[in-house]
Amino acid sequence: MAIVRFTRQRQAVLEAVQQSTEHPDAAKIFDEVRHVVASISLGTVYRSLEALVAEGHLLQIQQPGMPTRYDARLENHAHFVCDSCGEVFDVLTKLPDVTPLAAQALEGFDVNSARVEFHGQCKRCRQN
Amino acid sequence: MAIVRFTRQRQAVLEAVQQSTEHPDAAKIFDEVRHVVASISLGTVYRSLEALVAEGHLLQIQQPGMPTRYDARLENHAHFVCDSCGEVFDVLTKLPDVTPLAAQALEGFDVNSARVEFHGQCKRCRQN
DNA sequence: GTGGTTGCAAAGGCTTTGCAGGCAC
């Protein structure tokens, strides 16, 4: 296994995601990071994101038909996805842990996490 | 709005997903459907899947880095995703409805469904 | 007959990868 280096590029990618209020995708992150490391390439953004996810610094959010988004909020939390505009919002309310229920239902499986995702219409789309 | 036609192709695609024990992706469905409608094209499979999802006959399951999978089980249920092999399993245990909690946390939003997804290692991968 | 649907092939969007040079350690 290779030793991970904290290069300017990698650090800039991490910070771009952390400072984003939304849940940006690779293209959006690329745009942001260019302001910090002008020479960075999109390929490096993807490789940095991959490394950061592997190291547990970022989470991925995937929705059908949309590019992968990244989330720097590591505490366990749910997401709300607007079915109209595709925007993703954090849901920080504490939810009951249903992992034990699944573990019971799936004998012989190792269930170690649960992700909850809500769907509907966000405030703004609802008003239009 | 167009009237939807139940062509041989569309019906064969639906049946292929319904008869599959796993949660197949478009390529896998294409392979299956060819045995029924030999001349079908992959493009038609995608268009049929799109129509079937829009009509509510199928659900989509998306995981980062994997092609979209389809699920014909319409009753509300959770999925377990094996982080080792990527396989998706149904979790049919009844889980508490957390939608009201999210609705409360997201004022002004219209929260109309919740999806729960468990992660871990499946029985087979655990034994290897 | 009408217009949604199909098959084919090309194009599209997002992401990964090969390579030579560069830089963190």
Place this chain on the structure above:
DNA sequence: GTGCCTGCAAAGCCTTTGCAACCAC
């Protein structure tokens, strides 16, 4: 100095789309 990382560009994978022929209604 070593070998991981970068920038660039090409390739890859999955999916969508344009078009003319086709067929369900």
